Amino acid sequence: MRLADLLTASFLALLGGLVVFDAVRLGIGWGTDGPQSGFFPFWLGALMIVACAAVLFQAARRSDGTSFVTRQQLGPVLKVLWPAIALVALTHWLGLYVAAALYTGFYMRWIGRHAWLTVLGVAILFPLVTFLVFEKWFLVPMPKGPLEAWLGY
Amino acid sequence: MGIENLLLGFHVAITPYNLFVAVVGITLGTVIGVLPGLGGANGVAILLPLTFTMPPTSAIILLTSLYWGALFGGAITSVLFNIPGEPWSVATTFDGYPLARQGQGGQALTAAFTSSFVGALFSIVLITFFAPLLAEVALKFGPPEFFAIQLLTFSSFVGLGGGNPLKSLVTILLGFILAAVGLDIVTGQLRMTFGFVDLMKGFDFIIAVIGLFGIGEILLSVEEGLSFRSIPTGMNLRVVLDTWKVLPRYLRTFVRGAFIGFWMGFKPGGATPASFMSYAFAKRFSKNPERFGKGELEGVVAPETAAHAAGVAAILPMITLGIPGSPTAAVMLGGLIIWGLQPGPLLFQEKPEFVWGLIASMYTGNIIGVLMVLAFVPLFAAILRIPFAILTPVIVVICAVGSYAVHSSMIDVWYMLIFGVVGYVFKKLDYPLAPLVLALVLGDLAENALRQSLIMSQGSLAIFVTRPIAGVITAVAIFFFALPVLTPWWRRIQGTAAPSGSPRAT
Numbered sequence: 058m059r060l061a062d063l064l065t066a067s068f069l070a071l072l073g074g075l076v077v078f079d080a081v082r083l084g085i086g087w088g089t090d091g092p093q094s095g096f097f098p099f100w101l102g103a104l105m106i107v108a109c110a111a112v113l114f115q116a117a118r119r120s121d122g123t124s125f126v127t128r129q130q131l132g133p134v135l136k137v138l139w140p141a142i143a144l145v146a147l148t149h150w151l152g153l154y155v156a157a158a159l160y161t162g163f164y165m166r167w168i169g170r171h172a173w174l175t176v177l178g179v180a181i182l183f184p185l186v187t188f189l190v191f192e193k194w195f196l197v198p199m200p201k202g203p204l205e206a207w208l209g210y
Numbered sequence: 211m212g213i214e215n216l217l218l219g220f221h222v223a224i225t226p227y228n229l230f231v232a233v234v235g236i237t238l239g240t241v242i243g244v245l246p247g248l249g250g251a252n253g254v255a256i257l258l259p260l261t262f263t264m265p266p267t268s269a270i271i272l273l274t275s276l277y278w279g280a281l282f283g284g285a286i287t288s289v290l291f292n293i294p295g296e297p298w299s300v301a302t303t304f305d306g307y308p309l310a311r312q313g314q315g316g317q318a319l320t321a322a323f324t325s326s327f328v329g330a331l332f333s334i335v336l337i338t339f340f341a342p343l344l345a346e347v348a349l350k351f352g353p354p355e356f357f358a359i360q361l362l363t364f365s366s367f368v369g370l371g372g373g374n375p376l377k378s379l380v381t382i383l384l385g386f387i388l389a390a391v392g393l394d395i396v397t398g399q400l401r402m403t404f405g406f407v408d409l410m411k412g413f414d415f416i417i418a419v420i421g422l423f424g425i426g427e428i429l430l431s432v433e434e435g436l437s438f439r440s441i442p443t444g445m446n447l448r449v450v451l452d453t454w455k456v457l458p459r460y461l462r463t464f465v466r467g468a469f470i471g472f473w474m475g476f477k478p479g480g481a482t483p484a485s486f487m488s489y490a491f492a493k494r495f496s497k498n499p500e501r502f503g504k505g506e507l508e509g510v511v512a513p514e515t516a517a518h519a520a521g522v523a524a525i526l527p528m529i530t531l532g533i534p535g536s537p538t539a540a541v542m543l544g545g546l547i548i549w550g551l552q553p554g555p556l557l558f559q560e561k562p563e564f565v566w567g568l569i570a571s572m573y574t575g576n577i578i579g580v581l582m583v584l585a586f587v588p589l590f591a592a593i594l595r596i597p598f599a600i601l602t603p604v605i606v607v608i609c610a611v612g613s614y615a616v617h618s619s620m621i622d623v624w625y626m627l628i629f630g631v632v633g634y635v636f637k638k639l640d641y642p643l644a645p646l647v648l649a650l651v652l653g654d655l656a657e658n659a660l661r662q663s664l665i666m667s668q669g670s671l672a673i674f675v676t677r678p679i680a681g682v683i684t685a686v687a688i689f690f691f692a693l694p695v696l697t698p699w700w701r702r703i704q705g706t707a708a709p710s711g712s713p714r715a716t
Contacts, residue, residue, distance in 0.1 A: 062639055069380060076387055079402045091665045094399040097657045098390050105383040112376050125638065126433070133432040138631070141425070141606050145623050153611065161603040169599020179600055187611060195260045197615045 061125035062116040070109035076102030140164055152202030154184040216338060219566030222267055223574050231268050232571060235275025236579045242276065243283020244593050248605060249296050250280035250521075251537040251647070252424040255416045256612030258545050266549040267567040273545060274525070274568065275575045277538050278330070281521050282583045283590065285322040285514060290315055290591050298481040298517040301489040305502060305509030316449035317456075318510050319587055324457055325464065325511045327580040329519035332468035333475065334572045337526050341558075341569065344530040348555035353662035354673050356531075358683035360656045361674075362690070363533055366477045367645040369690030377641045385646040388413045389653020396661065408621050415650040416616050419541055421626040422643050424609040426633020428602060445587045453507075460511045463492045467512050471519025476527055476535055481520035488516035522572065529565055530555055533652065537644050540651040 076098050083095030126134070140160060147156035162180030165171045171179075191197045192210070201210060222228065242253035254273050261269035284299040289306035302322060309318035351359075364382050368375045391402045392412030403409040467488040474484035492512035493502045502509045524535030525542075532553035534540035546553045551561060558565050583590070613626040633643060649656075667673035674684045 058639075061635070065635060065639055065641075066380075069384065072387070073383075076402060079404070083399055083401060087669055088397070091396070091661055092669070094394045094397045094401055097660060098387065098401060101383050101386050101390070105380065105387065108376055108379045108383065112374075112380060115374075115376065130433040134429050134634070137429060137432050137602060137606075140603075141627060141630075144606065145610065145620075145627060148610070148623065149620060153607075153614065157603075157607045157610075161600075161607065164603040165599050168602075169597050171597070171599065183604060183607070187607070191260075191611065191615070196263065197259050198618065199611060199614060200620060 058121055058123045058125050059116055059119060063113060066109045066112040066116060070106050070113070073102045073105030073109060076105065136168065140167075148200055150202060152205055153199040154188050155202055155204050157184045157187065215342070215562060215566045216570060218563060219568070219570030220574075222563050222567030223271065223570035228268055228271050228567075228571065229574065229578070231272045232275040232575045232578055233582070235272045236279040236282075236575065236582055239276035239279020239281075240283040240286070240579075240583060240590050241279075241593060243280035243296070244287055244590050245601065245605060248608075249284070249423055249427070250277050251541055252420045252609070252612075253280055254538055254541045254545075255419040256424075256608060256615075258416060258541065258548070259612065259615035261545065262548065266546075266551055266561075267564050269545065269549060270542065270564070270568050271571040271575070273542050274571060275579070277521070277542075278572075278575050278579045279583075280538075281330075281518055282323060282326060282579055285326060286319065286583070286587060286590055287594065289318045289322060289510070291594060298485045298513070298520070300482070301485045301513035302510055302517075304489065304513075305504070305506050308503070308505035309507065309510065312505050314505070316445040317453045317507060319445060320450045320453040320584065321457060321507050321510045322514045323580050323583050324454065325467070325514035326518040327576055328464050329468050329471050329515035329517070330522045330572075330576045333472050333519045333522035333526075334569070334576070336472055337522070337572070338569055341526055341530050341565075344526070345555040345558040348531050351531075351555070351679070352677075353659045353666065354677050354680040355683065356533075357656060357659035357663050358674055358680040358687065359531060359533055360652060360659065361687035362683050363477075363652070364645065364649065365687040365690035367642065367648075369693035370477070370483065373642050374640055375694035377639075378645055381636070381641050381643070381646040382649045385649025386653045386656070388418070389415075389650045390657065395654075396658070411617075413625065413650065414616055414622065415647055416541065416544060417613050417622045417625050418629050418650055419537060419647055420609050420613050421629025422633035422636075422647065423537070424605070425627060425630025426637060426643075428605060429630065429634040430637055432598075432602070445584075450584055456507065457511070460508050462495070463488075463508055463512050464515055466491055466495075467515030468519045471516035471521075472523045474516070475520025475523030481517050481524070481536065484520040485513035485517040488512040525568075525572070528553065529557060529568065532655070534648065537647045540648050544651060 080095030080099035080102060083098075084093035085095040085099040086093055140163065144156055144160040147159065151159070158180045161183055162176050165176045165179060166173070188199075191199055223232075238257070239250070239253060242248040243250070248256075253276055257273065257276060261272060264272070280296070284294065284296040285302055285306070287293045288299040288302040289310050292303050292307040294300040294303050306318045306322060309315065367382060368378045387402075389412070392400070392410055394401050400410060470488045470491070471481070471484045474487070475481055489509060489512045492508050493499045496502065496506075496508060498506075521536070521538075524539045526535070528534045528539040528543050532543065532555075534543045543553050551557065551564065609626060610623050613622045614620065616622060636643060636646075663673050664670075673680070675681045
C-alpha cells in the first residue's frame with residue numbers, strides 16, 4: 058500500500074509539474090485585460106505539487122505491510138480489464154454491436170462457463186435490444202462496422 | 211411566491227407523459243441502484259444522451275426519478291445482500307442485514323423505504339420554501355460571491371469530508387486541472403494539449419463519472435470476490451402494514467435524521483457523513499444501544515432518513531446557485547447546460563415552469579417511488595440472481611455505449627477505461643472521487659468567476675474579503691480548509707489528546 062501511495066503521489070506531483078511548465082509558457086501574470094491563460098493552471102499545478110509532497114511525506118512516514126493488491130485479487134481484476142480493452146479496440150473495426158456480442162459471449166463462456174445456448178441467446182439479444190433502444194428509439198447513433206453496412210445501416 | 215407556483219409545477223408534473231417518464235425513471239433507477247458498478251451518478255450520466263431530444267422538464271424528471279430510484283435500490287442491496295450500493299448505504303447494512311438474516315428482511319426493507327420517503331419529503335418541503343428565497347438572494351451575487359461559494363463547496367470536502375484532507379485537496383486540484391485542458395475560451399489559447407489534437411476538446415465530466423464510478427466500481431467488486439448470498443425478501447402487505455404500526459415509535463429518530471440529512475446534504479459530500487451521524491445519534495439516544503448492529507429497526511431508520519434527506523437537499527444548491535451538491539446533481543447540472551438552460555438563480559424567473567415542474571415532480575416521484583419499491587422488491591432483488599458473468603459484460607457495454615453517445619467519439623470510450631483504472635487505484639488509496647467530479651464540472655465556472663472578480667478588482671485578491679457576503683463565505687471556507695489542522699490543536703488544548711502517533715491526523 059505504501060509503495061502504491063508513494064508512486065501515485067509522485068506521479069500526480071509530476072503531473073503538477075507539467076501543468077506549471079505549460080502555464081509558464083502561456084503566461085501566468087496579468088495580460089492586457091485580465092489574468093493570462095496560465096494564471097489559474099499555474100496555481101493549481103503549484104498547489105498540487107505542494108499537496109502531493111505532503112502526501113508523500115505522510116506515506117513515507119507510515120510503515121504498513123499490506124500490499125496494494127494481492128495476486129489473488131489482481132487475477133479477477135485483469136480478467137475484467139483486458140476483455141474490456143479488447144471490446145473497445147474491436148469496436149473500431151467491427152462497430153459497437155458486433156464487438157459487444159463477441160465480448161459478451163466470450164466473457165460468459167470463459168468466466169461463467171454458461172451453456173452455449175445461453176451464451177448465444179444473451180450475446181445476440183442484448184446487442185439487438187441496445188440497437189433498438191439507441192439507434193431506433195432514441196436516435197443516438199453508435200459506431201457501426203461491416204455487418205451493419207451489409208445490412209444497409 | 212409559494213402555493214400558486216407549486217400548483218403550476220404540479221400542473222406540469224402530473225401530465226400523463228411526465229408521470230410515465232417518472233415511472234420509467236424510477237424503474238431504471240432502482241435497477242441501476244441494485245446493480246453493482248452502476249449507481250445514481252453514472253446511471254444519470256449514461257442516460258443523459260437519451261434526453262437530448264426530450265423537452266427539458268421531462269428530461270429532468272426522468273433523471274431525478276432515476277436518482278430517487280437509485281437511492282431506493284441502494285437500500286435493497288444493503289439489506290438483502292449486505293452490499294451497500296452507494297457509500298451512504300453503508301450504515302444501513304449495520305442493522306438491515308442482521309434483520310434480514312433473522313427473517314425480518316421485509317420489516318427492514320419497509321422501514322428503509324418508509325424512512326427514505328420521510329427524509330426525502332422533509333427535504334422537498336424545505337426546498338419548496340427555501341429555494342425561491344435562496345434564488346432571490348443569489349440574484350444579488352456577483353462573480354466574487356460565486357467564486358467564494360465554490361471555495362466553500364470544495365473546502366467542505368477537505369474539512370468535513372471525513373477522509374484524508376490532503377488527498378481530498380489533491381483530487382480537487384486534479385479535477386480543476388483536467389477541466390482546464392483544451393481551448394481557453396477567454397483568450398483562445400490551447401492549454402495543456404502539448405500538441406495532441408485529441409486533447410483539444412478537453413475531458414468531459416460525464417465520461418469521468420462513467421469511468422470512475424462505473425468501471426472502477428466493477429474492478430473493485432470483482433477484486434473482493436463478489437458473491438451474492440440472497441436472502442428471501444419476506445415482503446407482503448401484512449408485513450408492510452405491521453411495520454408501519456411500529457414506525458411512529460421512532461418519531462424522534464425520523465426528525466433528527468431528516469434535520470441532519472438536510473443540513474449536511476445541501477453542502478457537497480454530505481449524504482455519507484449524514485447517514486453515519488444520524489446512526490450514531492440514534493444509537494446514543496437509544497434506550498438499548500447494545501442492540502444496534504445486531505438487528506435494530508431504528509438502526510435502519512436513522513441512516514436511511516438522513517441519506518435520503520441529504521440526497522434530495524443536494525438538488526437545492528444546484529437549482530438556486532448552479533452549484534451541485536453531489537456528483538449526481540453535477541451530472542444533472544451538465545444536463546441543464548446541454549438542454550440550453552442557464553443554471554443559477556435566474557432560472558426561477560426565466561423558466562418557472564421548469565423549476566417548479568422539477569420541484570413538484572420531486573413530490574410525485576418519491577410517492578410513486580416508495581409505492582413501486584414496496585410492491586416490487588422481490589423483482590428488483592431478483593436482478594442480483596443473474597449470474598455475475600452476464601452482469602459484468604452487460605454493464606461494461608452499457609458504460610461504453612453511454613460514453614460514446616456523449617460526443618459520438620471513440621476517444622471518449624478509451625478515456626472511460628482510463629478513468630476506470632484511475633477510479634480503482636484512487637478508491638484503494640483513499641483518494642475521494644466525488645470532489646474530482648465536482649471540480650471537473652465546475653472548473654470553467656470557477657475560473658471564469660475568479661477571472662471576472664480579478665478584473666473587477668484590478669488583480670487584487672482582497673475583493674474576496676472586502677465585499678460583505680463574499681467575505682463571510684470566504685471566511686467560512688478558509689475555516690473549513692483549516693479545520694483538519696485546527697482539530698488536533700483544539701483537542702490538545704482541551705486536554706483530550708488525540709491518539710498520539712497516528713500519522714493520518716494532519
